[in-house]
Amino acid sequence: MSLVLGGKWKGRVSAATAERVRAAAAELGYRPNLAARNLRLGRTRTVLLVVPALTTEFFAGVYTGAARVAARHGFGVVLYPSPEGIGPARDPFASAQAALDGVIASSMAADAVSALRGDHGRGGGGGGDQLPLVMLDSDPEGPGTATVNLDIADGVRQVAEHLLGLGHRDFLHLAADVPSWTFEVRARELAARLAEVPGTRLRTVRSPISIKGAEAAVRGALEGAERPTAVVCDDDQLAAGTYKAARRVGLRIPEDLSVTGIDDLAVATAIDPELTTVRLDAELFGERGMRALLAVLEGEEPEQGDIPVRLIVRGSTAPVRA
Amino acid sequence: MSLVLGGKWKGRVSAATAERVRAAAAELGYRPNLAARNLRLGRTRTVLLVVPALTTEFFAGVYTGAARVAARHGFGVVLYPSPEGIGPARDPFASAQAALDGVIASSMAADAVSALRGDHGRGGGGGGDQLPLVMLDSDPEGPGTATVNLDIADGVRQVAEHLLGLGHRDFLHLAADVPSWTFEVRARELAARLAEVPGTRLRTVRSPISIKGAEAAVRGALEGAERPTAVVCDDDQLAAGTYKAARRVGLRIPEDLSVTGIDDLAVATAIDPELTTVRLDAELFGERGMRALLAVLEGEEPEQGDIPVRLIVRGSTAPVRA
DNA sequence: AGACGGAAGTTATACGTAAAACCTGGTGAG
DNA sequence: CTCACCAGGTTTTACGTATAACTTCCGTCT
Numbered sequence: 147m148s149l150v151l152g153g154k155w156k157g158r159v160s161a162a163t164a165e166r167v168r169a170a171a172a173e174l175g176y177r178p179n180l181a182a183r184n185l186r187l188g189r190t191r192t193v194l195l196v197v198p199a200l201t202t203e204f205f206a207g208v209y210t211g212a213a214r215v216a217a218r219h220g221f222g223v224v225l226y227p228s229p230e231g232i233g234p235a236r237d238p239f240a241s242a243q244a245a246l247d248g249v250i251a252s253s254m255a256a257d258a259v260s261a262l263r264g265d266h267g268r269g270g271g272g273g274g275d276q277l278p279l280v281m282l283d284s285d286p287e288g289p290g291t292a293t294v295n296l297d298i299a300d301g302v303r304q305v306a307e308h309l310l311g312l313g314h315r316d317f318l319h320l321a322a323d324v325p326s327w328t329f330e331v332r333a334r335e336l337a338a339r340l341a342e343v344p345g346t347r348l349r350t351v352r353s354p355i356s357i358k359g360a361e362a363a364v365r366g367a368l369e370g371a372e373r374p375t376a377v378v379c380d381d382d383q384l385a386a387g388t389y390k391a392a393r394r395v396g397l398r399i400p401e402d403l404s405v406t407g408i409d410d411l412a413v414a415t416a417i418d419p420e421l422t423t424v425r426l427d428a429e430l431f432g433e434r435g436m437r438a439l440l441a442v443l444e445g446e447e448p449e450q451g452d453i454p455v456r457l458i459v460r461g462s463t464a465p466v467r468a
Numbered sequence: 469m470s471l472v473l474g475g476k477w478k479g480r481v482s483a484a485t486a487e488r489v490r491a492a493a494a495e496l497g498y499r500p501n502l503a504a505r506n507l508r509l510g511r512t513r514t515v516l517l518v519v520p521a522l523t524t525e526f527f528a529g530v531y532t533g534a535a536r537v538a539a540r541h542g543f544g545v546v547l548y549p550s551p552e553g554i555g556p557a558r559d560p561f562a563s564a565q566a567a568l569d570g571v572i573a574s575s576m577a578a579d580a581v582s583a584l585r586g587d588h589g590r591g592g593g594g595g596g597d598q599l600p601l602v603m604l605d606s607d608p609e610g611p612g613t614a615t616v617n618l619d620i621a622d623g624v625r626q627v628a629e630h631l632l633g634l635g636h637r638d639f640l641h642l643a644a645d646v647p648s649w650t651f652e653v654r655a656r657e658l659a660a661r662l663a664e665v666p667g668t669r670l671r672t673v674r675s676p677i678s679i680k681g682a683e684a685a686v687r688g689a690l691e692g693a694e695r696p697t698a699v700v701c702d703d704d705q706l707a708a709g710t711y712k713a714a715r716r717v718g719l720r721i722p723e724d725l726s727v728t729g730i731d732d733l734a735v736a737t738a739i740d741p742e743l744t745t746v747r748l749d750a751e752l753f754g755e756r757g758m759r760a761l762l763a764v765l766e767g768e769e770p771e772q773g774d775i776p777v778r779l780i781v782r783g784s785t786a787p788v789r790a
Numbered sequence: 791a792g793a794c795g796g797a798a799g800t801t802a803t804a805c806g807t808a809a810a811a812c813c814t815g816g817t818g819a820g
Numbered sequence: 821c822t823c824a825c826c827a828g829g830t831t832t833t834a835c836g837t838a839t840a841a842c843t844t845c846c847g848t849c850t
Contacts, residue, residue, distance in 0.1 A: 415679060416708040
């Protein structure tokens, strides 16, 4: 009976009976039992997406993209926002309570991976075999079956060029205080680019990723004569916090202070002036991650190459004042 | 062997063998197969959370709350952001690809429910039996096994009192152009409260829920002498759009125009001045929803009563100018 | 005419778990 | 001394599906 719905009854069942079966199924409202099917097939067509948080639309975009291509391939995506944020996820599998074919981990710390690899997949009583794991926003040299990255280094370079072109030489890097590879890249790349230009100065302030946190963290650096002329933020939320701090200390943006972000979240255009920021295509990111995982599951080679990013120049950056 | 891990080997297995089994399990890295367990138990300890979108932290909060309670009871939560937004969800089950014990639908249109009820649960080949369904932000008279609501009517009342107390009489309601019960309540309640006060005026403008959309929708109403002194927005994002429109037409907030929102998202404090808004406790909302579903599954009566909300007065509202 | 082949339909089996049903050996009571 | 009982352990079964294996039936070719 299951043949009919499977669609592959080419030479097995007559067209007449096939129709009869389908009618009966519709009549009784028959739905196949997923648990039984998963058990029989030994695969669940379900993957787990581990993200550090859902407080920003970025990961919502990643999910959306991943879920879209998953759906096209008959896969479902289960979300696991790690309660520990970027740190090691305690036990996503037990929590997700789902039988899995693979895992995508977005922007998680490398050592979080150990906890991620398990045997909740198709594998029977036996042990040992590991789930395919795709890492997003992560060190390509690190663990994981495959890695997909945004070309964040290029994004930081675009920011640096833009600000240098406007005459800025005194920079503050408002860095996300989070142990993630992607933020290490941002710090390294910014420092490297500025080091190439004589007469530049770069200070760094760390902050948790939140508007309030950023406001508190950056305020001190904006007071006094030693203040920078440009603040490069790791993230739009940090930039929003910088706006608030600037307003507190009486600095106008962009006349007195240029500010840049990364992500291009909704908040980037909600604040005034609109934020110059690096647009990250979260959905494409999720799509690429899911495609990579599907490739691994098919035994194919995942697509190579970082995803390009683009600087969106808005009103928060201006030439440095004489 | 499964007895040991189940924890109920009180008088069945000696402590020695129990230990031996546990050691062997650890040795081999044994993990029970979820699919087989689900099949055997006839329940999956997995519920589906259907939300219209993830573009706002509100639903992230709902998810977080629901997942937290779920985890405490050994349940997992699978998320299904309906691609159609608030409208009827096409086939969440096929997409979620998970065997389910129940469904929570947040802020979905009532007629979306029909598609939500299915037979993908424990049920065997048979048909007919419906999954328990908890509706959030929905008409208590509508379908669904149980309903959990925020006391949004009270929130709107608090907004109205606050603005009336500041002397405002000329109102604009910036309404979410979305067919959801919760927004109908907001419109109805605001109109009802203002109707009680002689000399008040209420206009309504509809907008999709986005900053850009709101800016475009509200701009016309802010120009000319007939403009309102207070804009009551269904949502913080609409309020953020109102800020931008006001800036365009040269109105200062709150001196020339008072603005209120609902939700208390991060954007509410990112914009300047900070937004007076109604704080909704999304996490508590999710918790209550999950608890209601668990109660239904246990055959108990779900907790009654709406969740209280609270007006947070910030800088976007001021006495009307003489 | 007999046998072979292929299409249509039917039965059997395995997936891994949980739990019931079923053994076994030893001890205490009658 | 024998038997019932019980703790401790082993075998069996069922969950619902997908598919392999097997049976049946008929038409056709030699």
